Amino acid sequence: MTAQAAFPRASGILLHPTSLPGGHGIGDFGAEARNFSDFLQSAGQSIWQMLPLGPTGYGDSPYQCFSAFAGNPLLISLDELVSEGLLQEDEVQQGRALLADHVDFAAVYAFKLPLLRKAAERYSSSAEFETFVQKHSEWLDDYALFISLKDFYGGAVWTKWDASARDRSGLDPWREKLRQQISARKFEQFVFFQQFNAIKKYANQRGIRLVGDLPIYVAHDSADVWANRELFQLEANGEPTAVSGVPPDYFSATGQRWGNPIYRWDAMRARGFAWWIERFRATFTMFDAVRLDHFRGFEAYWQSPANESTAANGKWIEGPGAELFSAVEAKLGRLPIVAENLGVITPGVEAIRERFGFPGMSILQFAFGNDPQAPDFMPHNYVRNRVAYTGTHDNDTVIGWWNSVAGAGSVRSVEDIRAERAFALEYLDTDGSEMNWTLIRTLMASVADTVIFPLQDVLGLGSEARMNTPATMGNNWLWRMKAGGLAPQHAARLREMAEVYERLAVREGAKAR
Numbered sequence: 001m002t003a004q005a006a007f008p009r010a011s012g013i014l015l016h017p018t019s020l021p022g023g024h025g026i027g028d029f030g031a032e033a034r035n036f037s038d039f040l041q042s043a044g045q046s047i048w049q050m051l052p053l054g055p056t057g058y059g060d061s062p063y064q065c066f067s068a069f070a071g072n073p074l075l076i077s078l079d080e081l082v083s084e085g086l087l088q089e090d091e092v093q094q095g096r097a098l099l100a101d102h103v104d105f106a107a108v109y110a111f112k113l114p115l116l117r118k119a120a121e122r123y124s125s126s127a128e129f130e131t132f133v134q135k136h137s138e139w140l141d142d143y144a145l146f147i148s149l150k151d152f153y154g155g156a157v158w159t160k161w162d163a164s165a166r167d168r169s170g171l172d173p174w175r176e177k178l179r180q181q182i183s184a185r186k187f188e189q190f191v192f193f194q195q196f197n198a199i200k201k202y203a204n205q206r207g208i209r210l211v212g213d214l215p216i217y218v219a220h221d222s223a224d225v226w227a228n229r230e231l232f233q234l235e236a237n238g239e240p241t242a243v244s245g246v247p248p249d250y251f252s253a254t255g256q257r258w259g260n261p262i263y264r265w266d267a268m269r270a271r272g273f274a275w276w277i278e279r280f281r282a283t284f285t286m287f288d289a290v291r292l293d294h295f296r297g298f299e300a301y302w303q304s305p306a307n308e309s310t311a312a313n314g315k316w317i318e319g320p321g322a323e324l325f326s327a328v329e330a331k332l333g334r335l336p337i338v339a340e341n342l343g344v345i346t347p348g349v350e351a352i353r354e355r356f357g358f359p360g361m362s363i364l365q366f367a368f369g370n371d372p373q374a375p376d377f378m379p380h381n382y383v384r385n386r387v388a389y390t391g392t393h394d395n396d397t398v399i400g401w402w403n404s405v406a407g408a409g410s411v412r413s414v415e416d417i418r419a420e421r422a423f424a425l426e427y428l429d430t431d432g433s434e435m436n437w438t439l440i441r442t443l444m445a446s447v448a449d450t451v452i453f454p455l456q457d458v459l460g461l462g463s464e465a466r467m468n469t470p471a472t473m474g475n476n477w478l479w480r481m482k483a484g485g486l487a488p489q490h491a492a493r494l495r496e497m498a499e500v501y502e503r504l505a506v507r508e509g510a511k512a513r
Contacts, residue, residue: 012047
């Protein structure tokens with residue numbers, strides 16, 4: 001499979017499903033997901049990119065999940081369960097009053113999870129359910145028990161549990177004690193994948209490919225670490241000895257301390273990278289292509305002592321490199337992976353990416369300032385095998401970026417901002433009005449095979465719609481699109497560009513490259 005075959009010339013939208021409009025306080029896999037697929041089709045877009053879909057834990061971040069294999073039950077559509085007779089309309093009606101302009105995760109958890117338990121109690125087991133449980137038992141059994149134990153212990157981290165549960169030395173009594181809770185958790189996963197697969201089929205039938213996001217690390221408080229302690233750098237009590245992050249740079253004087261436990265790559269290698277192969281297999285069962293987060297960490301990763309409060313005193317450690325991807329491809333074949341090669345990227349990182357034909361990324365917002373990669377982010381330096389973005393979930397929106405001012409804690413001075421704006425105006429040949437559409441058109445016209453825009457940039461929203469600010473806690477992952485926010489003019493404008501710049505999936509009379 002060539003890079004061109006995996007990533008034909010196309011454009012699309014980045015929108016996490018939690019940001020969809022609708023009732024019950026959070027976006028889900030119901031009618032609004034189908035409506036968004038219809039919008040993409042009408043707009044001539046053929047990609048819907050999502051953030052990780054795992055069950056969120058600390059800080060509600062999709063990059064800190066309780067499982068690398070399970071799905072987030074908050075994305076289950078209650079309306080679909082009503083239509084199946086597992087819930088009653090009056091039971092879900094209360095959720096219509098939950099906030100519609102952003103996600104209040106605590107309120108959604110409190111409202112939604114009890115209703116999912118109720119649906120599980122009413123569900124009569126079927127052959128389809130039993131097949132699902134058996135097929136996914138390798139991760140599902142551990143996940144369902146792990147979450148049930150977390151509930152039993154009031155949400156405590158697994159290292160704080162009793163020894164029999166923490167060390168997995170006496171799990172059979174727990175399985176019996178929590179039998180009903182475990183069954184309900186398995187039902188949630190059954191429904192999650194049932195609804196997700198229906199949305200994927202609906203989108204694919206309309207020429208829309210789903211692009212997922214695979215974080216390099218997993219959360220310490222996860223079923224993955226709890227059930228596979230030998231694959232991670234942990235103390236005897238289960239606490240990490242070393243944690244992940246990135247070193248000090250232009251954006252942070254102390255680096256970023258992510259806190260995820262570091263893999264024991266020697267143990268992974270001794271098992272033929274089996275855990276990673278199964279993780280990739282599960283991911284590509286769901287998605288048509290995947291953005292591989294922090295690709296740099298596979299060549300070398302920044303490791304800090306777990307007892308340090310920052311990442312400043314870490315060091316670079318050699319990663320598995322090409323050996324891992326060779327093992328994965330030997331089992332699964334060539335994979336459509338987008339390498340997130342942002343930050344300080346070495347020749348070794350690029351050599352691995354190019355060896356396997358993985359397209360790298362470019363962020364147009366970063367093309368006009370002091371970012372070390374700025375020259376590579378300028379469209380005249382793009383190559384075809386590239387995925388270019390106006391911005392990502394970690395960026396401000398285009399309008400927020402353009403209107404930003406220097407302030408306390410900002411890494412951009414007033415002089416930096418003025419110089420950046422002056423260069424952007426000259427480079428883009430614009431007067432600065434409708435900067436979101438100027439950047440979208442610039443990417444559409446570029447040679448990059450794949451271009452993707454956060455929906456906030458299509459809507460022309462400001463910093464209030466930013467999805468995440470790295471290295472901060474609170475007020476992240478909350479944004480939701482307003483009902484009716486997408487209008488026919490948005491679709492028409494995107495479709496016109498997709499046609500002019502030959503990004504339509506099917507275009508009569510289009511020239512073959």
